[in-house]
Amino acid sequence: MTAVVEAAGLRKTYGETVALEDVSLSVEDGEIFGLIGPNGAGKTTLVRSLTGTTVPDAGTARLWERAPTAVDKGRLGVLPQEFSPPDRLSARELLEYYAGLYDDARDPERVLADVGLADAGETWYENLSGGQKRRVCVGSAIVNDPDVLFLDEPTTGIDPAGRRTVWRLIEELAAEGTTVLLTTHDMAEAERLADRVGLLADGSLVASGPPATLIENHGGSSRLTVETATKVSTDLFGGLEDRPVEIDATEIDARDGSIVFEGVSPTAIEAIVDVLEAEEIGYTSLTWAEPDLERAYLALADDAEVARTGRSKSLAEATPGGGSADGDDTDGIGTADRDQPTEGSR
Numbered sequence: 001m002t003a004v005v006e007a008a009g010l011r012k013t014y015g016e017t018v019a020l021e022d023v024s025l026s027v028e029d030g031e032i033f034g035l036i037g038p039n040g041a042g043k044t045t046l047v048r049s050l051t052g053t054t055v056p057d058a059g060t061a062r063l064w065e066r067a068p069t070a071v072d073k074g075r076l077g078v079l080p081q082e083f084s085p086p087d088r089l090s091a092r093e094l095l096e097y098y099a100g101l102y103d104d105a106r107d108p109e110r111v112l113a114d115v116g117l118a119d120a121g122e123t124w125y126e127n128l129s130g131g132q133k134r135r136v137c138v139g140s141a142i143v144n145d146p147d148v149l150f151l152d153e154p155t156t157g158i159d160p161a162g163r164r165t166v167w168r169l170i171e172e173l174a175a176e177g178t179t180v181l182l183t184t185h186d187m188a189e190a191e192r193l194a195d196r197v198g199l200l201a202d203g204s205l206v207a208s209g210p211p212a213t214l215i216e217n218h219g220g221s222s223r224l225t226v227e228t229a230t231k232v233s234t235d236l237f238g239g240l241e242d243r244p245v246e247i248d249a250t251e252i253d254a255r256d257g258s259i260v261f262e263g264v265s266p267t268a269i270e271a272i273v274d275v276l277e278a279e280e281i282g283y284t285s286l287t288w289a290e291p292d293l294e295r296a297y298l299a300l301a302d303d304a305e306v307a308r309t310g311r312s313k314s315l316a317e318a319t320p321g322g323g324s325a326d327g328d329d330t331d332g333i334g335t336a337d338r339d340q341p342t343e344g345s346r
């Protein structure tokens, strides 16, 4: 396999903000690479470095072993996070316009159908719904039939059925050999589409690998959540050491209105239900969840946060009012007199 997209030791700062710190990755020919990470982690900055729309302070970005700015633009498809095409063109006219910029473009009518807009071709861009607008933008990024496609949150605002349409389209493009770098906050999207996923946190690539490997290594274990009308004591299940009933779980955690069994085996469900019924505890639902990419992501992002600040963000977020768990507000951001370095092109 050949590396088509490569970052080596990329660093990018904006004033005091370190947007990227020593980021290295490579995306192979025909691969879909998913880039995930919290808001402000540096994903867009990485995409912009790789597409030549921002210049890193250090390190190199390469497409087919060349500087991104030296690559024939006809071979690239780029869907930025925010994209504002001319309002007063219809969806069809917009795709025809973008197709006209390339010597060898796809049929705009076919692209309209591919993004699920065959019936909205006559509608002006400004009159399309938010999700329809995003579909046109996805269409405009693929109209030149690119060899490498950068998609920054392609399905934001698109309804679930439309999302699947776009997912199938991305899968088809990859099957035909297009290399895709996909930025997303939708873990189901990353899990379904990506051959490999990279997690950026605070400008650093903290983990990468196939979704199944990240899930296996960081996704925890199977979990049963029982929604109850009242708070239930874990003592009912005998704690972990001294159980009156054998509940096969690694951790039992009582919360307000729910009790969570971690590392629980399916055979334990019957015993749990027996306890609830014997104790006459009403419950509204029992939800079984296998580890998934979302849980792996949360665990990895939290590890990164702890490494950076010494504190768990999930704890801080669980605190009413969104303050930090220990009440320390030294991280609060003052708005007065704040330097806000910008780069003109953003």
Ligand SMILES: Nc1ncnc2c1ncn2[C@@H]1O[C@H](COP(=O)(O)OP(=O)(O)OP(=O)(O)O)[C@@H](O)[C@H]1O
Binding pocket: 014, 017, 018, 019, 037, 038, 039, 040, 041, 042, 043, 044, 045, 046, 081, 340, 341, 342, 343, 344, 346
């Ligand atoms: N042009 C700019 N000027 C100043 N700061 C910037 C600029 N672009 C990005 N930043 C800062 O760099 C950091 C990384 O931003 P970036 O947009 O790359 O994050 P992201 O991972 O794409 O976030 P999101 O998930 O919210 O889209 C943030 O702290 C952001 O405020």
